[in-house]
Amino acid sequence: MARWGMVIDLDKCTACGACMAACREENNIPASGPELAGDGRSIFWMDMLTITEGEYPNIKKRMLPRPCFQCENPPCTKVCPVGATYKNEDGLVAQIYARCIGCRYCVNGCPYNAKYFNWYPPRFRDEEKRYLNPDVSVRPKGVVEKCSFCAHRLVRVREKAAAENREIADGDFTTACQDTCPAKAIAFGDLDNPYSEVSRLAHSVRAFTLLEDLGTRPKVFYLTEGEKHGRFKI
Amino acid sequence: MERRKFLTTLAWGTSALTVLQLDRLLAATGYHEGGPYNGPLLTNYVSSTCGACPGGCGIRVRRVDDIPVAIEGNPVHPVNRGGLCPVGVAAMALLIHPDRIRQPLMRSGPRGSGQFKPVTWETAEQTLVEKLAELKSAGTPEQLLFLNHGGNGLGAELLKEFMADFGSPNLYSVFDPSAQVCSTVWGGDPAGISYDLENAHLALCFGYPVFEGGDNPVYFAGLRQRWLSVEEQKGRLIVIDPRLSATAAKAERWVPIASGTHGILALGLAYLIIKERLYDERFVKESCVGFEDETDGHGHTTEGFKSLVLRNYYPAFVSEKTGVPLDQIISLARMFATTSGAIALPGAGVTTTVDGVIQAWAVMALNALTGRLGTRGGVGKPVEYVFRKAIHQEPAAPPLVSGSTQQFPYLSGRGAIESLPERILAGTPYRIKVAILNNVNPVYDSPQANRFRQSLQNIPFSVAVTCLQDETSLLADLILPDCTFLEKFDLVLPESQFAQPVIGLTHPAIAPLYESRQAEDVFLALAKRLHPDPWQQWPDYKSYVMARGRELYQSNAGALFSDQFTVSFESLLAERGWRRKEYQNFEDFWEQLKAAGGWWDPIRRETEETGRVPGVSGKFQFQSEALSARFDRSPERLHKFLLSAGLNANGSEQTLGSARLADEPAEPSDYMSLHLIELTTLRGEGARIEKIADMIGYYDNIKWQCWVELSPDTAERLRLQPNQMVWVESPHGRKQLPLVLNPGLAPGVAAVPAGLGRVGSVSYGENIYDILAPARECLTGIPALAATKVRVYSAG
Incomplete structure (x- = not known):
């Protein structure tokens, strides 16, 4: 069984935000509008974390695109009282929207702030609904949602591979953020396949995960900036 | 239970459910309401070109049952190679934007009140034709003013022909101001320059956040990925900017600099490059003019770039002015001069200053000094396109704003548009009676928006062609609904500074929504009604585009977009004088073009002779001949001009593009x-x-x-x-x-x-x-x- 994981190369990433926009288009996430955005109710399955270090002019700004880390040991599933969020057979941390009671324990349980609660019904105009992605259901008010690693694509990929009587190959299953990234900074695939790009990168000396000490064992790795490649001293 | 009772209960139950509309109850959970379209879900893709900005990235529109649901990058497009920017990805929203103009609108209230009434296309076209015919019959076709957007489609060519045929010289297009400034550096060559970034090893970006602004951030992101993907990092990026933008944060080095001093830093680098003899002496001698001091026949000596820079731009001065530490200036200069394939690029932070050309000139001088002009991985001539034609037709009257005025010696593009309000309001040399504004919005994005507002109100009849309602169209008498790029058909020449010729196809992913029509089709229909003869050959704009496509096919050059392997293979063949025949006839060519999304010529640059210095004269001028001639080779006159423009410097220095500005007039300290x-x-x-x-x-x-x-x-x-x-x-x-x-x-x-x-x-x-x-x-x-x-x- 494949162990789906992602590697984000922070050297290649230009922090353009295309992954954030592509994710919202793919997964039918509505715009929140000025009022809800002001209340912090915007939903970004893929968000951008910014860390600024140092003082002018010796200053470093680090920007990390942040999807759901699909932890091996997810804290969110452990606190769900109804089993609405769980680790599915693909190893992905999945959400069953119909089962969610909106208690938001998992939102608080996630140390990466990757889970979002729908405080309001989805804000789509009638006209817009026609142009939504038919592969992804629109979430109602009162449930928690988060990055799914574009699991709806996996369904199609699996069907196709089965029809062609073969295993899923590296590169068959891609995520929307990966496809759109202009710098090809995002690699995605099976971490257990020693020949996949993602497992090669995840084993590189540059790879790290966020908040490793919590023991969540995220399946999203970052590659550090400016270490492998010979950089100029500032 | 009795049978009768059961049936009765069932009947009541069913009717109760019908009355209560249980499906609505179910829908209230949100699963059905607002749910996506439910059909047979057959997916197909349309290759096209993104029109969200003039960058020209290739897109593939994912359609489910012929309804576009997503915009994805075209992986074989040489500009973006599958990547997109956030706006391109989200541009589907433009299709059904709440502000989209849905039918032609005629003004019904006073100007600027925003009161419009819907009219039919027939009425709208008839009104416009009448107004234009009036001008024509009165013998004053020059009273038509046309402002065109900065997109690179064939529409610009069509409009040139249309305006020449109509007899008005007043067609103004919004070019990218940075490209315009750079072309001025090259003696006003309107075609500008190109950067061979694919083969470059260092990009020194002056005021140019390449991952966010400029020509095309998606291209630069891809470029950097290609630079990083080889074991030994191939190229590096240095950003010189007052602000730590995302580009600066991601670059190998960010050099913070005081605002507006990019030109001084460039000359400071030139000082060190000259002083340490790191410049390309042979290149400077053979392909540049104005480097050494020159004495003419009358014993009059003109100071060359070298003495001027050595006299003025010593590192301590430059460091003080720019705020860049000395050691950084020294290391930058050495790195730039000793890295092969280093390019200095001036961006908007340089070009949109009062002395933009002069500062950009100083930046370009770095490229010239180190011999990076016309070389692999350097600055080259702009690419030429088979169907970019010059139209020679002497208009009846001079244009409202000519290419060069007393005030601005190199007025064109956006600069010329900025000069229009003054002329329109004064009514000199003639009045403008009809204005057509095609997807331009000066009432919003010009610093003199008020004057544009006034001048539009001064024009008896103005037409705005636009997709979304905007500030300018609110002042128009007639608004014509344009299509979004998802509904258009066109051939697009992307990225003015891209080093290879690339032509992208814009193909509709959906039929025009509402009552919108593609602007070019409207102009063609207009042209036909005004003067049928030359235009009868084109039934619609698509046929016009196809004819140009046929020229492309007949040129028998280049190749359709394809994957990297095929490109390498074809380049290999081309170097040996072979060519893979991909298509048998034009129809075949067009079908394949539609699938690939466009055409390009990857081989061209590799096989051509290098050593082509851009510009009209074929030599880089450290000292601008044209500018000097304009002021009768008199440094005093030039000095006077620059003083009047608010710059305080010695004239001869300015000619050289080396602005050593005197201290700025004392501002109140809190400004x-x-x-x-x-x-x-x-x-x-x-x-x-x-x-x-x-x-x-x-x-x-x-x-x-x-x-x-x-x-x-x-x-x-x-x-x-x-x-x-x-x-x-x-x-x-x-x-x-x-x-x-x-x-x-x-x-x-x-x-x-x-x-x-x-x-x-x-x-x-x-x-x-x-x-x-x-x-x-x-x-x-x-x-x-x-x-x-x-x-x-x-x-x-």
């Missing part, structure tokens, strides 16, 4: 430079897309608002707290904005994003253009957006 922030989310109509508004300042978590950035030190000095509301005031107005502290901003600079505060349903933030000084670049007349000084104080 600081206004820096306009460039962001990927602000490209094109990005700010008007709701989903983009949600992430407008995404890496500082700013949503649905405009903001002003100050460095923490500056804020402390001004006694301002983060997130408080402050006034940003220039001599031309003030705006209230929330304050964001940015530790990566040079002290004494206020940074504000431009492009917010729009009309319509997605309206938020403030329009910063309103308070910009109406200053203009002193040679080309383009708006000097970086020239404004503001002060910031508490609004509470």
